[in-house]
Amino acid sequence: MRTAWLWLLGTGILASIHCQPFPAHGDKSLGVPQIPSHQLSEPAPAYHKVTSTITSFALHLYKQLAAGVPGNILFSPVSLSSTLALLSLGAQADTPARILEGLGFNLTETPAADIHRGFQSLLRALDLPSPKLELKIRNSLFLDKQLKPQQHFLDRVKELYGAFAFSANFTNSATTGQINDYVKKQTYGQIIDCLQEFSQDTLMVLLNYIFFKAKWKHPFDRYQTRKQDSFFLNERTSIRVPMMQQREMHRFLYDQEVACTVLQIEYSGTALLVLVLPDPGKMQQVEAALQPETLRKWGQRFLPSLLDLHLPRFSISGTYNLEEILPQIGLTNIFDMEADISGITGQPNKTISRVSHKAVVDINEKGTEAGATSGLLSQPPPLNMTSVPFAQFNRPFLLLLWEVTTQSLLFLGKVVNPAAG
Template identity: 75%
Template structure:
């Protein structure tokens, strides 16, 4: 079947935005940060300036990863791009421009300040509370006690990315690893456990991004349906017998004869959706080559309820 892909481009969903000041050196408290005051006030959301670039970045990164592996691929372009953009705020000389240009931004058309305001707007929009689903996105920095971060850097990441920093002792790698893992476990409600397996003693910083998403399908599978054992094909030669469920429901759907794939859009309860793309047998490479922003726009216009 080849690599699988999926990404989050964002919708108006999520719980609260968090941040807290950089603690005093040696402070090992990793509690949840406080919620900031104030709201963004924009006639046209600033994130509209950066989401096309994030889409391009998502497709470029997927193709790069797909060329290097035959396994499954799962990543969030919002997480990766926002984390790198945050990191550029602490870089010097030509490095900030190189990071942002590596993400695909044209700094002549979109100045650095507009890019960071775009990410600020996007993160704020994702963090808007929703009664029907929960999406929680966060950034954190764990800095060794010997590092002396500049206050304007800490202020910028707090204001623009609602990121917060902790001072930790990386020479005690086991304790620090446990602190970071406990923090991630708490922020993801126990779903991500012991993700950081080891830390070397020469580590000076860990830049962390986490995402938690929970929602129900708008058209859920029947709770009275008994799963049936059927064949799931891992690849052309390998199959497994696993329990499967079936549904007959109205979803947006299309078959793209030119690209040779089936496209299915499934909605969650709330402002979120999943776009599933199934290549025709033997057409994975053709579908991958066709994955361009204009292809996604075309599909969005052609998908019809069926």
């Protein structure tokens, strides 16, 4: 009997950029979005029903990964949660409720129909074209030609999640290359060989990718980047990394209770990068304190100041088989024979045997448009260094990448070794 393998791939590319000064009009601070006065009487967008739950799910999943992964961590909460929610559309009996409740939704307070409309609203909002921010989130279904999925399911996933279904022959080894070529094309050549293995028993690949690319309003000066023994993996070991440097206006805070410095860097578009630097030896304490309430508290306390910033240039990725991790956070029954996914497969007694997720983030000095920032390269006048706060990210730190308009968490991760890839 052939088993239905579900592959979930979430991939993202981040071209890092330089922060802008504290905005004079409006505030993109995490947790305190500014609502234009003319919108105050308008109904809240449907995505407000899902974004806070996605954040809670992300923090819960992060703690499970941190407990078992000693190195770098990176995943896309929006990518992963939206694809699992999509999967619930093809489930039958009580399996949809199990999946949505495992994601953290209270179906008494938020019915399943509202959840799916929330994801529809979120994905459409994130997909709106912007000259300053390139963001694509896509879902695709590759179904074995022997399957006969319900047309109602195919129509709903297309309408709500923008997902298209393709027929595939998984007994043909060339299928892997065809799917890889598809993803490579969709991500402009950034993601290569995303699928490296699947057996001939595979019946279905549920593919999700997120592509993010933005630029700094004022790039880091690459001539100021220095490669030096400056990043401490632990108390005894340091490695040579390219350390970017700049002195610029940033919004940041020091949380004495949690024992960490939190820095907010703004993109030219509607996105924020939040970096959390634990005090030496306090990483586990900071991870334990990661709660939605903590993030809201930070968002309300950020203050602008000129900051002397030293940040490593790095590229990290995360690849996970989540079938062993998801049951630990409540998704307990989507991998056994009791889970009914016949709406997708068109056949009973097919199970999901794998949930695979991959994310990639690349942070460097460059923007994405050549010459677009050439007129903005002036540096602030020299100041006495002793009067400028100093932030050196020379030990493991956390990163959270947000889309501001929807308050959605695109990426969450931990940089333990910036040279590990």
